[in-house]
């Protein structure tokens with residue numbers, strides 16, 4: 167085996183001495199056929215199961231069997247206010263304010279799925295008027311975001327070609343330069359209605375300079391929102407202070423809430439307080455004071471805040487596992503987690519750089535990284551990916567040639583990063 171430079175003892179010491187210890191023993195780690203742990207570096211796609219999530223799901227199953235419909239208001243965690251359990255933890259996670267008398271629905275709500283939330287947000291925050299009718303997004307963008315924006319433009323009678331501005335990397339570069347985004351915003355000027363970008367790029371792992379983009383967008387008179395699928399639980403966010411207008415994310419990646427888990431949505435307080443903002447209505451977004459007057463209340467009066475964008479009574483079963491994961495985030499805090507994340511990712515990056523011998527390169531910018539590193543290999547990347555998979559690495563492959571790996575600070579270790587580089591090295595040797 168082609169051992170990377172760092173010796174195993176040093177790696178073990180790194181794991182033992184890290185000031186923010188791994189929470190690995192609180193997660194179910196998928197096993198290989200021989201019973202040993204896989205090297206799971208795929209939290210950027212689907213986070214691992216927190217062991218405590220089972221008891222939150224069991225609690226619901228028990229309450230349902232015991233109380234039937236009364237479970238909405240009875241039992242240890244009644245379902246009617248279940249979404250409120252995430253008000254504080256959700257706000258801390260993304261740097262939002264918590265509900266108060268002027269904003270009973272807060273800035274954050276967990277609801278629906280990511281693409282559905284993006285559509286709901288564009289309904290409110292893409293308000294073309296006169297020549298201000300264009301949306302700016304990035305390339306490469308996740309396909310669902312592209313389809314979302316294109317279909318939204320179409321549904322609103324706009325032109326998905328001329329009303330969409332796309333900013334991508336320069337020729338022969340892998341990532342988008344922030345200056346190019348700012349320049350495109352400036353150039354679009356008064357034609358720009360809305361900016362919607364991935365806060366952390368799904369393919370390259372590049373973290374965008376969100377505050378400068380919000381500032382430039384507002385200077386141009388546009389509203390600015392982010393898809394935070396790859397950012398939430400990965401990097402520290404200050405959505406309120408950055409004055410982000412709107413954002414949405416999923417909870418199955420770094421938030422470890424399980425496949426298709428409930429998603430999240432952020433609406434800045436300055437918009438949340440304005441209940442006249444056009445939106446699609448549903449009873450769960452209605453003022454809770456009158457929600458249960460049913461047909462006696464035929465006027466939709468949204469509750470002020472993000473909760474005013476809710477439509478349906480939430481999928482409680484899809485929410486339950488999120489409690490277990492957010493308990494962990496809360497017990498450590500995003501700041502400490504991000505510090506550990508950067509130690510792990512920098513270690514992995516250094517190992518990759520030191521052992522590459524021209525066989526691969528990391529395209530994630532080192533001054534704009536979260537925990538995901540995206541690697542382009544020489545030769546047949548798919549075969550290399552299949553080889554490392556056989557050796558017990560769980561990562562993912564994005565065509566044509568990108569292998570994405572994410573050492574997640576909650577459950578990955580320095581030793582795993584070390585071993586991964588050995589395995590990749592062997593795969594590319596053969």
Ligand SMILES: Cc1ncc(COP(=O)(O)O)c(C=O)c1O
Pocket residue numbers: 279280281282308310311364368393395396416
């Ligand atoms: C950046 C990004 N946007 C959108 C989606 C689509 O999410 P969903 O299927 O939950 O709507 C994903 C899923 O991985 C994603 O990574």
